[in-house]
Amino acid sequence: MIFALIVVAVLGLFFAVHRYLWCRLIRDTTRAGGRVRRTGAVAAFVLPVLVLAALLAERLGAPFVLQQVLAWPGYLWLALVLYLVLALLVGEVVRVVWLRVIPARTASPAPLPLPAPASPPAQSPSPAPSPLPAPSRRVFVARAVASGATLASAATVGYGTATALRGPRLKRVTVPLAKLPRAAHGFRIALVSDVHLSPVLGRTHTRRVVETVNRTGADLVAIVGDLVDGSVPDLGPAAEPLRALESRYGSYFVTGNHEYYSGAAQWVDYVEELGITPLENARIELPGFDLAGINDLAGEREHAGPDYARALGGRDTARAVVLLAHQPVTVHDSARYGVDLQLSGHTHGGQMWPVTYLAAATNPTVAGLAHYGGTQLYVTRGAGAWGPPVRVGAPPDVTVVELASMRA
Template identity: 75%
Template structure:
């Protein structure tokens, strides 16, 4: 009938589009799917993390630079004075209040030269001590190279004089020549020997590094025949000889060598190698005081271990 083709055409149109006509909901090849697009929040989060990381790194670098800068400044400004009082049971009444200026590890060398020595000498003279004790590691070089740098030591002033014992660095630098030179500068070397002072004995032993040259510490020679009824103060560069000091009835040992650790993590290494790293401790009837030293070895930097010169004031229990 005439209406049949129209009905068929309408049915085809109602059923759907032809195969060549895309449906309204079909994705075209040029349109990215949600999985293919980078979400904007993820980009922002990555940028924030990068900014924070860079800020933290810059802050850490600034802190490190400031720490090293201050550590260098603390060396070049010179040591500060530290004061302690040490009671000694056998110290006579007449020696009560006796003051010993203890300085160690000056480490004269290419970096710390004559100006450094002058600062040390001026600091010691200002405290007007009864005695000066230079307990080793004065130099890092020969007399020929560093003699002028040590020259200000001749201006040290103390009522009972200035005394010197060798440190391990003296044996790297020509110990015999330095012993002779400090004697010329007015210091008295104590090479495994002692002297009697009013109220106590002062003894000194060579550093253990001298054993390679047959000139190590000899406690018998320094202390063997003394009157043990008198107090004895021992100058010994390295704290490790404290047990020998205890066996020989020493009342107080004055040492250096450790630099108080000088610079992290050196403090941990110093603790492994030494019975005491800094300060005053007791071993039986013997007390040990370890100075942080007045200079620096290696980089001229100290962090957490400022340089010092210690005034040790002896106290009598009979005063």
């Protein structure tokens, strides 16, 4: 019942936003009954339906080709909606100032006509047709605000799309660990998260990620969840380039919440076929430290959630342990289990400003390195994008985490 109420509320807000956009972009700027207004009315109905279709296509089992056809326009429009609304809300201030604060310029009184000289009566010509009335000041302001908002939002989404599609940046961070022996000083982990293979981001995007990782010459590759948004039959070919990942000690994978929306078990099996080792609440010993991984919190619905006791129980506590966990919020549990370093993703760094503020309010750390007691947490912004292939104020990244021994 509560879920149904939430869905109704979200849909109500979604269509209310589109009603607002129609009012400000179409109704206030066009002539009633005109072709432009009729076209705008059709778009105001089609575009929100297209967004819903893009969001639901995979879950309803639509053919993958249809998912791709719907995804690009649907998700890009969703991003445009965000920035159109923000720009138009700024425009409301402009509207008030222009119409209510700045006085309208009054026309100068016309000079009195001079008396015409007497002339013989002549047949009066037909009166000239009256010119069409000029648009009112209110319509002029509405058109100016709508044009400015459209240009600003389109430029923002265009920039954000280019940022997302050109692939992840390479970042480097050094993390000192008190328990790390001198022999393991300088061990490099290539951290990858939130690739989000989908009808939008496919095989080409995976190749970009793999090329970025392989350029680092890392000792180990860690993929910390949200690799996919879809099934193995649809997205298996897009994930295939992961087979080419190169590192001295191999590649490891833990689930994210989106794996559980897409069939986590099939993806765990598939990444293993690609030569990547899943760590499902498991631990391995590496030279100088332990590497552990836990399932994502979303797995609890399938009785496959995080199990710290299984992943970390019985280990030698004198050795440093690095934990792969998709969501940063689990860091408090990690601290209780004596984890030295947790590597996470999930947040996308907010992906699109101002969603960054929401991400900051719901996660202990949105991006970068932070300390929680004796546990350090590093959060990558992720290598892909969920939904709209747009990144604004949160560029995608692959991070090389270099472990440093305090005994070196």
